[in-house]
Amino acid sequence: MNQPLTKQRELIRLKKTSREFKNKRRRFSQTIAFAIIWTLGITAIALLIWIIGYVFIKGFPTINLEFLTTRPAGGFDGEGGISTTIVTTIYLVVFTIILAAPLGIGAAIYFIEYANEIKNRNRFAAWLIKTARTGVEILAGVPSIIFGLFGFAVFVSYMKLGFSLLSAGLSGACLVLPVIIRTTEEALLAVPESYREGSLGLGATKWQTVTGVVLPAALPGIVTGIVLSVGRIISETAIFWVTLGGSYRLPQNLMSSGRSLALHVYMLATETRAFDKAMGTSAILIVIIMILNLAINVSSKYFQKRLIGK
Amino acid sequence: MRSTKLNGNSKIIAKSFNLFYGEFQALKNINVEIPQNAITSIIGPSGCGKSTFLRSINRMNELIPGVRVDGDILLDNEDIFAQDVVELRKRVGMVFQRPNPFPKSIFDNVAYGPRAHGLKNKVLLEEIVERSLTAAALWDEVKDILSRSGLALSGGQQQRLCIARALAVEPQVILMDEPASALDPIATLKIEELIQNLKKEYTIVIVTHNMQQAARASDYTMVFNMNPDRSGYIIEYGKTTQVFTNPREKITEDYISGRFG
Numbered sequence: 001m002n003q004p005l006t007k008q009r010e011l012i013r014l015k016k017t018s019r020e021f022k023n024k025r026r027r028f029s030q031t032i033a034f035a036i037i038w039t040l041g042i043t044a045i046a047l048l049i050w051i052i053g054y055v056f057i058k059g060f061p062t063i064n065l066e067f068l069t070t071r072p073a074g075g076f077d078g079e080g081g082i083s084t085t086i087v088t089t090i091y092l093v094v095f096t097i098i099l100a101a102p103l104g105i106g107a108a109i110y111f112i113e114y115a116n117e118i119k120n121r122n123r124f125a126a127w128l129i130k131t132a133r134t135g136v137e138i139l140a141g142v143p144s145i146i147f148g149l150f151g152f153a154v155f156v157s158y159m160k161l162g163f164s165l166l167s168a169g170l171s172g173a174c175l176v177l178p179v180i181i182r183t184t185e186e187a188l189l190a191v192p193e194s195y196r197e198g199s200l201g202l203g204a205t206k207w208q209t210v211t212g213v214v215l216p217a218a219l220p221g222i223v224t225g226i227v228l229s230v231g232r233i234i235s236e237t238a239i240f241w242v243t244l245g246g247s248y249r250l251p252q253n254l255m256s257s258g259r260s261l262a263l264h265v266y267m268l269a270t271e272t273r274a275f276d277k278a279m280g281t282s283a284i285l286i287v288i289i290m291i292l293n294l295a296i297n298v299s300s301k302y303f304q305k306r307l308i309g310k
Numbered sequence: 311m312r313s314t315k316l317n318g319n320s321k322i323i324a325k326s327f328n329l330f331y332g333e334f335q336a337l338k339n340i341n342v343e344i345p346q347n348a349i350t351s352i353i354g355p356s357g358c359g360k361s362t363f364l365r366s367i368n369r370m371n372e373l374i375p376g377v378r379v380d381g382d383i384l385l386d387n388e389d390i391f392a393q394d395v396v397e398l399r400k401r402v403g404m405v406f407q408r409p410n411p412f413p414k415s416i417f418d419n420v421a422y423g424p425r426a427h428g429l430k431n432k433v434l435l436e437e438i439v440e441r442s443l444t445a446a447a448l449w450d451e452v453k454d455i456l457s458r459s460g461l462a463l464s465g466g467q468q469q470r471l472c473i474a475r476a477l478a479v480e481p482q483v484i485l486m487d488e489p490a491s492a493l494d495p496i497a498t499l500k501i502e503e504l505i506q507n508l509k510k511e512y513t514i515v516i517v518t519h520n521m522q523q524a525a526r527a528s529d530y531t532m533v534f535n536m537n538p539d540r541s542g543y544i545i546e547y548g549k550t551t552q553v554f555t556n557p558r559e560k561i562t563e564d565y566i567s568g569r570f571g
Contacts, residue, residue, distance in 0.1 A: 120375045194410035198472070201370060202479055203400035204426035212426065217413050307413035308461045 052286060059283030062276045068284075072248040072264065078274025082281050084250045088258035091165055091251055092172065092244070093233050099173035101226055104180030107136075111181075112188040113210050140178035147175040148239035156243055163245025166254040171243045175236065176229035183228065187221025188214065220303040227296050231289055237262045261285050321346040321483060321513040322367060327381035329362060329371065336362050338541040340381070342532065349505060349514045351524040351550070354534030355565065359542025360517045363534070364485050367515065368402040369395050385483070400427065402483045403476035408492050409468035411460030411475070416443075416452050419460040419471055423479035438478050446474035447504050466497025473504065484508065486516040490523065502527045521566055525554050533562050 066081060073080035111133060119126040151171025161167045191214050199209040215222075245257030246267060259267065261281060268278035320343035329337040337359045344350050352360045362371065369390065371377045383390045390398050400423075411419050420439045429435060439456070443449040448470040452463070460471050469489060476484055486505070490498040505514060505527060518524050524531055531553040535545040546553060546562045557563045 116375065192410070194406060194408060195412055197370065197373070197404075197406060198410045198412065198475075199422070199426075200373065201368065201399060201404040201406070202423040202426060202475065203396050203398075204423070205396055208426045212422065213412050213414075306459070308459055 055279055055282045055286060058276065059279035059281070062280030063283060067277075067280060071250070072259075074248060076272055078268045078272035078277050080248075082261065082264060082277075082284065084248055085259050085261050085264040085281070086284075088165075088244075088251055089234060089260045089262075091258070092168055092240070092260055093230050095165060095169035095254070096172035096176065096233050097226060097230065099169055100176045100180055100229065103173070104177050104225075105184050105222060107177075108181045108184035108188060109210060109215075112185055113206075113214065136178045136181050140182055144175055144236050145238040145242075147171055148242040150174065151239065151243040162255065163243065163247075163257040164255045165244070165251050165258055168240050168244035168258070169254075171239055172233050172236070175239055176232055179229050179232060180225050183225025184218070184222050187218035187225070190221060191217045217307065220300050220307075223299055223303075224296050227292055227299075231292050234260070234285065234288060234292075235262050237266045241266065261288075319346040320344065321386065322515070323382075323384040323387070324363075325382040325384070327363075327366070327383055328379065329359075329366060330378045331374070332376040335539070335541040337366070338537060338543045340544060342544055342547055344513065344515060345530060346513050347509055347511070348529040349509050349516060349527060350530040350532060351528035352515065352517045352532045352534060353519075353521065353524045353565075354542070354545075355536065356519075357540070358534040358536040360534050361487050362542065364487055364515060364517050365404075367483070367485055368399050368404055370404065400479055401481055402485060403479055403481035405469070405472050405476055405484065405486045405489045407488045409465055409472050411463070411468050411471050413459060413461055415457045416460050416463070416471060417456040420474050420478045423475060427479065439474075442474040442478040443471075445477050445508070446470045447500065447507075448474055464497070466493050466500060469493060469497070469501060470504065473501075473508075477508075481512065483513045483515065486514065488517055488519060491519060498523070521568070525550060525566075533559075533565065535561055535565075 068081060068086070069083050070081035071084045072078070072082060111129065115129045119129060148171060151167055151174065155161045155167035155170050156163060161170075195213045195217060196209055199213045200206070204212065240260055240263050244260065244263065246259050246263060247257040248259045248264070249256070251258040262285060265278050265281045265285065268274050268281065272278075322344040324340045324342045327337060327340040328335060340363060352364065354360050365371045366379065367383060367385075367390070371379075372395070379391070385398070385401065390402075412422060414422070417439055420442050421435045424435060424438050429438075440449060440453075443452060448467060451467060452458075452471075460468065463471060469492075473484075473489075489505075490501045493501065502523065505516065508514060509529075516528065528550045530548065531550040532544055533546040533553065534542050536542055546557060546559045548558075553562065554566055557566065
């Protein structure tokens with residue numbers, strides 16, 4: 001009589017221990033996973049801080065007002081400061097964005113807002129659009145030196161524009177065009193379809209809908225894409241080495257050769273003994289990139305507030 | 311079903327109207343007359359083409375690739391498919407299921423339509439914004455925060471803002487696609503009151519899933535049903551009181567008494 005009950009109890013006890021054991025094991029694996037993930041995260045951050053810290057510590061002693069405001073003097077010791085390279089970088093950024101932004105944003109608007117209308121009617125056009133979009137995706141992953149070689153072959157040599165701001169700007173525009181197209185596409189796709197319906201439902205035309213509702217709503221994403229492109233132009237070296245030349249003089253016009261900050265770092269490091277100045281210039285570069293990232297954060301918060309009201 | 315002729319002036323007339331999504335026929339042989347200055351509700355089980363029919367009246371379905379229509383829809387006895395779609399949508403406004411204010415200020419939301427149609431005069435715009443917001447029973451709540459984003463309002467307020475936005479274009483017909491389904495009961499009641507006030511000046515067609523709403527808030531009721539091939543058709547149409555108290559069709563009775571759908 002009694003025996004089955006004991007057996008049952010025994011079984012329940014066994015089940016309980018097994019459950020406790022399982023729970024323990026689950027907690028244990030959770031702890032291990034946490035430990036690994038934390039270690040990985042901290043290692044990654046530590047590495048980044050190490051690099052930035054190293055550049056700052058090595059670089060900051062050379063940075064002073066004189067360093068920022070005198071022009072490079074060249075030579076084996078990398079005499080002088082970096083004033084003209086800062087100005088050249090600004091020229092390059094402004095010129096490149098002026099070329100790439102309208103083209104990139106326009107292309108993205110076409111792909112997302114207009115291409116569908118043709119796609120359903122004309123199969124050749126549909127194929128063309130698909131090819132173009134695939135092309136953009138591939139170009140976004142092509143190394144910058146390839147764009148540099150293209151720029152060198154086409155703009156510098158074939159079109160005889162020489163090493164100049166013009167060649168560099170055109171090549172740089174080719175480089176960031178896929179970035180701008182992709183980010184703008186993402187931003188447009190993120191605009192809810194209900195905005196478009198709402199606008200069209202009020203009797204607005206397609207163009208009014210795009211400019212009046214869709215673009216303003218996508219603006220934060222588009223701005224982010226442009227700021228990312230600015231960062232790309234500032235930090236690219238190879239592409240400008242083969243298109244911008246390397247003159248440390250202040251560019252007088254679009255046909256002048258020049259030297260951007262990143263290019264200056266490369267040249268100081270490879271052609272001079274002024275390693276400290278290369279570090280100083282690098283520190284300035286890093287600060288600029290940080291400011292750009294901050295600008296993205298601030299602008300997206302600003303847009304958020306203005307558009308959403310929260 | 312026989313074509314339904316109702317008393318009063320017909321604002322919208324559908325004549326053997328069919329709609330296809332590619333190969334699939336979504337609406338089959340719709341013959342119906344929608345009276346002026348009245349509220350007509352469209353009810354019926356999910357997926358039987360209520361919204362599709364509503365969105366045909368201002369040609370919103372054209373945005374969907376592969377949509378094809380035949381037959382006629384007449385607005386004031388003019389073929390809507392023969393006229394400019396922008397002009398048509400000016401006359402036939404629409405309020406959507408989910409409130410969809412633009413990410414702009416309340417003022418700019420309401421002024422969007424008139425501006426799109428070329429009105430630049432600031433004084434006139436201010437007048438229209440105030441009139442539209444008042445008509446949408448929202449003015450008192452937002453008159454001091456017109457520059458705030460429309461998205462900062464509550465759901466019910468957002469929907470009334472969308473109604474104001476539609477009114478600002480001065481349409482003759484307002485189509486509403488389950489305008490209260492995303493709202494709480496109190497906000498729903500406000501929208502219903504508002505719709506009652508609007509019928510003096512506008513012809514209102516409203517799709518609803520809410521049987522009580524159709525019963526208490528509409529003058530005419532159109533009941534959609536689905537054919538075995540999944541295409542939608544109108545099984546019954548008449549005065550709301552008649553449809554709800556004395557339905558001609560057994561299916562209607564089953565549907566409104568909640569036996570299916």
